[in-house]
Amino acid sequence: MYSHTLTLSTARAPIPNEVCIDFVTSLINTGAAMVEYFGFEIDHCEDYLEEDMAQVNEQNCYFEFYFDTEFPIDYDMLSEKQVDHICSKQ
Numbered sequence: 001m002y003s004h005t006l007t008l009s010t011a012r013a014p015i016p017n018e019v020c021i022d023f024v025t026s027l028i029n030t031g032a033a034m035v036e037y038f039g040f041e042i043d044h045c046e047d048y049l050e051e052d053m054a055q056v057n058e059q060n061c062y063f064e065f066y067f068d069t070e071f072p073i074d075y076d077m078l079s080e081k082q083v084d085h086i087c088s089k090q
Contacts (some may be wrong), residue, residue: 002073004041007060008036012061015061038083
């Protein structure tokens with residue numbers, strides 16, 4: 001199995017007490033969420049955080065999805081449009 005991470009970001013917004021698939025889907029379908037990262041699973045994403053990005057993070061919400069696939073994904077072969085299409089179909 002191959003482990004992957006998908007991180008979506010959106011401007012800070014009120015988050016319901018229980019985040020459900022309908023809420024996340026609505027963010028994607030309205031174009032409010034953007035793909036921030038799509039690639040191999042990052043062990044400790046805090047280790048990669050630059051100080052100047054900390055201020056940006058305070059203004060955004062992030063949703064991280066971790067999933068496995070039977071076959072590898074060739075991230076270099078995917079365009080941003082293709083990644084958006086993959087994310088909207090899941």
